[in-house]
Amino acid sequence: MSELLKIMGLSKSFGRHPVFSDLSLKLDAGKVYGLLGLNGEGKTTLIRIMMGVIPACKGQIHYKDSEVFFRSAAYKEDVGYIPEDPFFFGGMRVGELLDFNAAFYRRWDSQRADELLKRFSLDRKTRVKTLSRGMKLRLSMAVALSARPPLLVLDDPTSGLDVPTRYDFLQGIIRELADSGTTVLFSTHLVHELERIVDHLFILHRGRIILDEEHQAVKDFTRRVRLAFPGDAPQTLGIEGLLTESRDGQRMEAIVYPWSEEKEKKIEGLSPLRMDVEPLTLEEIFRSFVAG
């Protein structure tokens, strides 16, 4: 799979407050990426840097093997961007907004724009400021997709939306885009939303990417271990990859990543009375990663 975007050693701070440092990740074409992180961890900042909205303090971004600078404009033709709060010029009508955007993109597809408006039940004559948040999100989507971008970046767009709208958005549109070969980077703190659509996960925590792995692999190799001992539980399981570990008298619980038979055998060597190993949901995995 060809490499689409690569971020290397990216650092950003606001004044004396560092947001993240030496951050690296890469996006391959045709996959859906989930960027997870707690609120305030810098997901939006990272995306804004990727979009050339704000500059990085250090680091490089490469798009299709060409370095992208803060002032670069051309590569944004290839990147659709849907922010958390779809910001538009409220005084414009839907049709005017689309026409306004069309002026920026060489690959703008007016026919597709009309199709998307129809699909999203948007009227060209409606004033943008009168639209609900859900409709604004759809409009934002229409704007982004009409330019037929190979890469779509979504910055927590579904927070605050009602469940049916969110479901329609995620299962319908995003999945459809992914199936058509568009690369999607989806940033959110509502982790469960990504469960069914995401191919690859990034977890941004305390200024670092602490997880950069295929979604399936993360699910396959993250396990919760519940143990019961005849006497007091040991202080620690003493294995690598302990995301969380807790003791309560004779009982012990731990979440391990990456899980392996070797680690299982090592735990069995501690002679527990009982040992239960079970998979986790994405939300539980995320909580485990950011718990430490």
Next chain:
Amino acid sequence: MFKRMLVKEWKEKSGLFAFAMVALAVFALALFAYSKDKETVDILASTAFLVFLPVFSILLGASGFFTEFQEDAWAYLFSRPVKKGNVWIAKYLSLLTVLYAVVLPFVFLARLHPALKSGVLSFSFRIVGDLSFGVLAYVLPLLLFTTAFSFSILTEKVYNVAFLAASTLIVLQIAVSRACILLFYRTWFSSVFSLVFLLSLLIPLSFALASAITLSRADFSQPRLRSWTFTKRSANFILTSIVLVVLIGFVGGKIMKERYIYSLRARTDALYFVTEKGFFKFDPAAGRTKKMAKSPSFWGDVSMGGDKLAFVHYHFRTKGRDFAELRVMNTDGTEEKVLVGTENPESPFYGVYFGSLWASPKGELVAFIDLNSRNKATRKNLWTIKSNGTGLRGYDLGIPDVYYEYILGFADSDRALLLLCVARAKDVDANGRQVARLLRLDLESEQVETLAEVRKTWFAFMPAARETSLTERLAFIQYNEATAGEYLAVYDPEAREIALVYYEDSVKGFRWNKAGDKLAFLTAGSKLGIYSPAEKQVVKMAELKGYDLRWPSQALEWTSDDRLILRRVEGEGASMCILDANFREQKALRLPFNTYYASRFWSAGKYAIVENTEKHELWGADLTTDKWIRIY
């Protein structure tokens, strides 16, 4: 992109534009309603061009990025595939079309109005290089708009931006104008006012560049960083502009150094004059020019009396307050001393400007006008002081509605002063004539007596005043409204009477001889006359042919031995012609330079002197040998 941005900006600013159009309609209606009242029309135009359009320009510029801030749309714009600098340029140009869609109708309307053609639109601002008001009507909104638009990237608070932009621009403009004027006195660069204008353009341009760069490069999500980047960049560009202008000033000053000759005072034994290099004296007996004093700053008015020279010396400083000193020195350049100065805060003249200056015929007393005292508690604005520095005395002339007072000389053996009080500009008639009163101030009793009312163009008073240095008699041209003629009149302070010298033809210029007992004059009908105050009649009158009388007040002079000097144009050159008492031409000396302009002639001793006003040179012809020497 530009087209879409244009449509967007026009839609967003449609309210402001509509407001401006309403104002335009009100302006148009008011202009037609008051079209016959020139003063009201001028006030309307001034209000439109000096208040409404500047305020509109600032508000339009200050609201430049308002929508982007208000709706957080700057991130949206920046994530489009367009360079941020192009966004800035597209917005700027779009709003510029809005600005000029408002400015141009105002200007065209004003230009169409007949009363404004010769009114406020023809007014020139010396400070920006004789830039006419008409040009300023186009440029001022651009400068204000550009500055405010540049500042609008800082915050969405439009009024804060407007205030900040306007105050910054005004403060910088004042500082820069002042700096350029100081630069002028340092370098004498002739185009210094062009430098002021250049800097006036460069400052908003600096803000614009700083703004565009801040938008392109700075982190827009951090207001403090954004402001800091903008401030830093603006300061850099402005400093660069100032350095550039100073360099142009200094280099230009070396190459195009302005030469000046002014305050020429001639009498039989010497010619005194001031240049950018200092105070000079030409001794006709020796045929030499001597520098009497250096000129670190600027010389003001100069007056001669007896063996004393009184003059005002201005000190322009880069630090601290400028100040002036009224000084006297002997006519040989010795014993220079300060009589009064404006530097000391405890002095009654602290911070004032000295106006008209006059030394008494024997040089014992100096009278001067203090231009700023009218607002002070003393209300004294005319002062006399002895040339030894004692006996300072102030006078309150107590004349209301005075625009300008001008000292015309001493009378009655230094017991009285003759003054000209020019009325305020509102009394100017359609031909630019205004009323002035000829006054006599008794220096003992402080009684003021009006001798005559004179109606004349303001500048026409000046030569009249200058002709009386060696005589107490005062000649002036009096306009007669009934016949629309300009008559020559002479006031005799001793007899306290005004004699009408000549009224058959309008008198255009006159000149006293050195002794003050003969008055030569030129008429509109090309006649030359000689008036004798002693005989109280015109003693000689003849029509002149072949002489250049285009500038009558400069076309005539007396030699020291009472012959007349006139000028004749010959091809590209000119000649100085010497006429005897019967107006017979004795000789014609070809001027040592070619000039179209009629330079004024002077005389001192055996020399007839002429100034090359284009190259600022002084040439003297020895009338005994007919040889020219360069005096300066």
